[in-house]
Amino acid sequence: MEVLSKFLVGPLHSITSKCMVLLVTVLILRALLFPSFPGFDGIEWGNLVCIRTPLLNSDFGIQQDKFLEVPQLVWGLNNQKIAFARACLTARMLNRTLLMPSLSASLFYKEIDLLQPISFDKVFQFEKFNALCRGFVRLGCYSDVLNRTEVLKMEKGSGRRWTVERDLAQLKEHSKGSFDDYEVIRIVGKNPFLWHDHWPVKDYARVFECLDLTEEIAKEADRIVSRIRAVGREVTGNTEAVEVENNIITSDGSSFQPLPFVAVHMRIEIDWMIHCKNLEQRLNTNQICSGKKEIVERVGNIAGLKTPVVVYLAVADKLLNNSSSILDDWEEGFLPFEKKRLGVDGIYKKYPYLIQSAIDYEVCLRADIFVGNSFSTFSSLIALERTQKMIRINVTNMCGENVRWPSYAYNIPGESNGPMRWVTNMSESSLQAISYGTNHISC
Ligand SMILES: *[C@@H]1O[C@H](CO)[C@@H](O)[C@H](O)[C@H]1NC(C)=O
Ligand SMILES: *[C@@H]1O[C@H](CO)[C@@H](O)[C@H](O)[C@H]1NC(C)=O
Ligand SMILES: *[C@@H]1O[C@H](CO)[C@@H](O)[C@H](O)[C@H]1NC(C)=O
Ligand SMILES: *[C@@H]1O[C@H](CO)[C@@H](O)[C@H](O)[C@H]1NC(C)=O
Ligand SMILES: *[C@@H]1O[C@H](CO)[C@@H](O)[C@H](O)[C@H]1NC(C)=O
Ligand SMILES: *[C@@H]1O[C@H](CO)[C@@H](O)[C@H](O)[C@H]1NC(C)=O
Secondary structure, three states: OHHHHHHHHOOOOOHHHHHHHHHHHHHHHHHHHOOOOOOOOOOOOOOOOOOOOOOOOOOOOOOOOOEEEOOOOOOOHHHHHHHHHHHHHHHHHOOOEEEOOEEEOOOOOOOHHHOOEEEHHHOEOHHHHHHHOOOOOOEEOHHHOOOOOOEEEEEOOOOOOOOHHHHHHHHHHOOOHHHHHOOEEEEEOOOHHHOOOOOOHHHHHHHHOOOOEOHHHHHHHHHHHHHHHHHHHHHHOOOOOEEEOOEEEOOOOOEEOOOOEEEEEOOOOHHHHHHHHHHHHHHOOOOOOOOHHHHHHHHHOOOOOOOOEEEEEEOOHHHOOOHHHHHOOOOOOEEEEOHHHHOOHHHHHOOOHHHHHHHHHHHHHHOOEEEEOOOOHHHHHHHHHHHHHHHHOOOOOOOOOOOOOOEEEEEEEOHHHOEEEEOOOOOOOOOHHHHOOOOOOEO
């Protein structure tokens, strides 16, 4: 910007030079503001080889030769997952293949050049996604696009007058007629997280189920879960035991239940505390900003929880002023661990923010018990996927006792000042109802 201001205060004698300056300014601004937005050339493709299925084979139920392109997905992992699912569902509505979007590896969202675009397939498995979501939504590669000049730009409206209805009408209009002839529709404007929501919760859940971490990242999550299990074995004295697919086999061949672990998404970082205080004021409630003391107390009161138990504390260390203090004040029988005490911070440090969150997310998903904040989108998505897991194993009374994959919200008091049991209501008609902060948590 230095250069720019010098340019502007310099002597401007003629109209021509004024015009030149204006033109240069526009060009510079454009370069500054849109450095690597996902255009046809802006993305690094890595080693991705697209498997092309014959175009005439339409058993995907989705046009494979018509594409949708969306702006880069930004902010936290949870925002990017929601944005991704919304982009998929938009493409589905237009009966188009979604061009693999670009995610953002860093959390910095104010400065566009710090967004660090990262290709979808560096985080999630591309082919597995298409296999699992076959017939529902489909991802494609930029190399599948035949005619790169034939792009229709579709501007997303904004402002108060751009209502849900207008947004839906625009999508419906673009799904037919002459719009459908364009090989590529490129949506320009806000990132998909900010688009209007037109889809029921179960459609989002269907997309989330198709997202599997890449092998490398999944292996790191495995290492952390194994480490947590190992800590549990040290406590029970079963250090000889080895874990085989969730079953622990001791050296004499007998098997025993592993010590359960509770994952707590401790949302007490500085950024959150500012946000949640404002939210509490606006919504006139005091059930959003649980501090450390309240979290420790509520987790300590989970009904029927047998101790000793390992407690894994999922926090964004970078945003915490003193991460060792979260280990204090736990009651006897509760063995708190964060990344450092577990000795796994080295694993996390290798990766950018987005992947660190993805690993933590996976660990929380696999915990025997999960406790989070119902006003956190990150916690909400974990509760949603755990609810899906329960549905898949046909749990009938998801709020009942002794079920597998239970979740709790520590910001809402439950029985005997424990945390409230939490399942996602899959019948809600929009994701808004469950994911942008709520204390209606269905149990
Ligand atoms: C979408 O496109 C596919 C492939 O051309 C077609 O079989 C299907 O009927 C279309 N779906 C809708 C809802 O138009
Ligand atoms: C690509 O699309 C443009 C605009 O529709 C058209 O003029 C051009 O002939 C097309 N090129 C190819 C190779 O199909
Ligand atoms: C962070 O620091 C503030 C004030 O310096 C303090 O009130 C708060 O409890 C600290 N948070 C943690 C998790 O240590
Ligand atoms: C962080 O917390 C630990 C444990 O409560 C305490 O011993 C240590 O002095 C704190 N460090 C800082 C820099 O506040
Ligand atoms: C769940 O129930 C369905 C239908 O009753 C059945 O087909 C399926 O095998 C069951 N799944 C499990 C894991 O029990
Ligand atoms: C789930 O959501 C549906 C639709 O909004 C609603 O009718 C139902 O009462 C909700 N169920 C629970 C248990 O909250």
